[in-house]
Amino acid sequence: MENHRQLCITELTNQFKDTVIITKSFLENEIYISTKKENLLDVCVYIRGTLHASLSSMIGNDERSLNGNFRIYYVFSMLRADMFLIVHIPVSEDHPEFPSITTKIPAAHWYEREIKDMFGLEPVGHPDPSTLVLHGNMPDKTYPLRKDFDINTHIPLQESKLPFFKVEGEGVFEIPVGPIHAGIIEPGHFRFSAVGDSIYYLDAKLFYTHKGTEKLFETMPYTKGLFLAERICGVCAASHATGYCQAIEKVAGVEIPPRAKFIRTIILELERLYNHIGDVGNICTGAAFLLGSAHGFRIRERIQQLNETICGNRYLRGMVTIGGVRFDIDDDLKKHILTTLSHVKKDFKELVNIIINSSSLLDRLETTGRLSTEIAKELGVVGVAARASGIATDTRLIHPYAAYNEVDFDISIFYYEGDVFARTKVRIDEVYQSMYIIEQCFDKIPEGPIKTSMKELPPYKQALSYVESPRGENIYWIMTAPNNMLYRYKIRSPSFCNWPSIPYTIPGNIVPDFPLINKSFELCYSCTDL
């Protein structure tokens, strides 16, 4: 690791000489690269192209009280090594502008718009700098994540000014859907421009569930922040809690007991299991194959009841805690988990057998909602959607955390189709892998304590944390403040980078296929909108 870090530093120094200042983080796999606005694009393009890294997150931060400037961090994750390169630039309050990198690195598209909404910094050269998070319903010069904005500010309700892209021509009509949907799903607004039954263009507007989560993190002590982290998203609760705890443990320099690492791994895999099995059922719902849907939800329910027995909550809330885990898994519970999983495995195998032998269902799933490898790469798509489009990426392998470097598992690398069926197959494969991981964890789990005590949080320390949630890679960036508070906690969920890719998969498909495609991605709105 140290060699690799040195190699990166040497390469960057040779290439950019005096225009960059490179600092090593106290963490082995992070390098901070300070540069100026003028050199930003060159540095980013070089890191992405020559060093084979992908843009994982972009973080705006109001550091005016510390050094007089705003700062923007560009987090690049290397694809072949456990290494993060974090480029950062200062942006002064007098010139609230920064150069947009979207034209060269399209993955930056949403991040830059988010920074514009939340900090009031203008991405110069952005092809579509319209409002993203706040829907234009805020008074002028109101930027929630600036430090001088009080969280309790009462803002009168204004009409939102969402811009919509319009397709005109003979026979083109518009179908508006949402934000209150017909199904029991989260709110988003979709406008289809359709000719007959085929969709020509999809305009998706999200961020309806924006709850000011990142601002809320800055107002509570880190111990309470855990419960907010668990509630970022209902069905990724364990992943978000683990990400938060890992971030806090990293800055505090706390190593959790090995037994806790294994229990966390088991919990994270249980989360993947109930999500993936439910999603396979949900995809059947999207194709009106109700038999598959009923069995999928029935098996999901069984795992959720197991979750409730393990940690008292069907969504695995309240299990992961700072410094370890809250409840131990004793022999009786272990036996119960393994027996349930063996039943579930048999049950799920039979369900899969029905699904892949049902030609009417396959007719709906195959070739529907294709996401090409090129678009997926450009937009920085992660998780199940990436693996179904031929990109072998998995945080558990590239940047191992918890006990993932002590267990053996495979990831799907054989699917290039990028259609709904490929995403279903990736999920089916991962269900078996998750069960395999849980079995290995129970074989290897050491005895010992499950929790370690926490020290004070050192102020102004920065660290990255990462978790592979059922939907893909979650990246968190933490910066601490004095008195055990957080200065900034940035959450980048997999849904945030996968959402922009959905409109590319829609054109050419028929309107009734949209719910199916949407369900095959199974993205969270709450994770994205924060």
Next chain:
Amino acid sequence: MFTKFQKSFQTGVVTSHYPKEKDYAPLRFRGRIEIDNERCKQCNVCVEVCPTNAYTWIEDKGKRSLQLDHAKCVFCGMCEDACSYRAIRITNDFELAAIHKDDLLVKAGLDKTASVEELGLKLREKIFSVFRRSLHVREVDAGSCNGCEWEVVALYNSPVHDLQRFGIDIVSSPRHADCLLVTGPPTRNLETALIKTYHSTPEPKMVIALGACACSGGIFSNCYATKNGIDNVVPVDVYIPGCPPRPQAIIYGFLLALERIDK
């Protein structure tokens, strides 16, 4: 075709018998919280650890006692862990829904049976006897974390809970609905949508607030982007607390709303 039939017959009937048969939540489940006034030494630890400020001190006749609001509680269990006098006990009772928000308050010194009687009295007011037989519900996400949505999906789509056995159906449009089941704090961006949905629902209608966020704003309260509970936007008839409430707790809430529960 044969395998499909075989699978269905092998699986058999999986629907639960709640509420005909009592459902017991697992031991680790965190439900109704009880406060023992005798043991409480007023050390303030529970007030400090609570992430949603659900605990408050109330003064009554010169006596200071602890009060918990189940509407705000996210059932994290920190108060029980922190209390060194064991004055706070988390039970695994999940039947928490109430018609009046005050019924969600747990006051130290006031035992549980008294509040249940109070609940029974209020039930007799018979507000919505119109919907006794069948109820059409529209689920409205006003900015929840998706947890409550998935519990409603588990109720409606999963054969295990099967909401339709009670004559309760989830419909696609508020115009077809008798009842709105609202989740979320609600958020600023959805406030207009919620109001429009409420006005699109024909009279007589009722609103159920589902989950801690909808009941009080929960952990997302006091923020620029949220309102503290949907009762700040639309009138609410029944509150179902929990984060998220179990499917059985939601069934209990529905039946309470329909006055089908004899207390």
